[in-house]
Amino acid sequence: MHKTPLLCLLLLTLTACDGLNSLTVKDICKQQPQMCGDLNPDSWCRAEKALIIKNRYAQSQAPTDRGTYEQLLNFEAYKKCIAKASQIEHIKLKERKSERVKGLLTAERELRRLAQQTRAVDSPHLLYYHWSRFQNEEALKGFLAYENTPQMEYPEMQVALASYYIKFDRIKAIRLLYRALELYEDDDNIDSEIFRSLSSLFMKEEQFDWAYLWGYVGREFGVDNLNLTSIEVILHQQSKQAGPIENKAEKIIDQLQDGRFKAP
The missing domain is CATH 1.25.40.10 (Tetratricopeptide repeat domain)
Structure with missing residues (x-):
């Protein structure tokens, strides 16, 4: 939904943006394997994994509340995909199922962690998330207070x-x-x-x-x-x-x- 130049506005230099644009998922995983190692290594949910990995890298360079919100959505999509994939049995390679279960557990853990971490954050994106996912009425009040502001x-x-x-x-x-x-x-x-x-x-x-x-x-x-x-x-x-x-x-x-x- 969002274009990379919008993220680049948040970074400090043009070279930083250029570096982000030029890095592929493969590059990120090679340079910082911890950003990829807790996700399933096979080809399932490739698009969802790519969004998570790119977001992890972007957030490590210039963290934003909007980036955290997007990562919550990324993990929700990944969880839905990998939950389905983890039910598929491989007769010859059953270890693949356990790798996918690992990815599912990662998604559940990260969703809990990010939700807990952002529970008191005053950001329209995250306030909306806590209202829409957890029916938090205080979050709704905070979210509506941002109406007609540039942040919306x-x-x-x-x-x-x-x-x-x-x-x-x-x-x-x-x-x-x-x-x-x-x-x-x-x-x-x-x-x-x-x-x-x-x-x-x-x-x-x-x-x-x-x-x-x-x-x-x-x-x-x-x-x-x-x-x-x-x-x-x-x-x-x-x-x-x-x-x-x-x-x-x-x-x-x-x-x-x-x-x-x-x-x-």
Whole structure:
């Protein structure tokens, strides 16, 4: 979701950024094997492991609360992946299963450690994490206190705010999701669940043309299980055509891909 240049802004020198960009996971593991040794060594969960290792290295160079938050999410994804992989039996190489179990135990240990370590940290990312994962009401109060501050001007934080307002203020949730889309830059990986949420919110608001539009955009960004046909039936009943809506959606897709989306 996040581009490396954003991390580079946190580092002290341009050469430090260049060094970070040039290091591969293999390089990091060779130079600092302790950053890799407690994860499964086989090819399972390769993408999840890479994010953890790169984050460990980045945090060792310039630790940030946002980096810790991202590492919590990384370990959650890794735990989900390696838990599934650890159930797979290898007839000839059963030791691989034990290596994956080691990775699972690492994920559980690191999630506990990082959660404990950040329990009292006053950071919007980490306050949101403790509210969303542990229903910590004090964390929620602290998180909401950051609303309309520069610290919230990240796509994931706008989505986080939307997740709070979505149950009782759908219009505000829509505005926040729009703002999240505005904050993405060219070549960023957009959280495609934003499109599913927008389509669902507009369905509840009975604005079916917008529900269809965001469902169409979501499908283009890989969101599955979007029943556009049922929305199209409603549009037909309202004497509306899907074609013009799709044309408008195509323009929005282009804007999103170029990092120049503006809320309608």
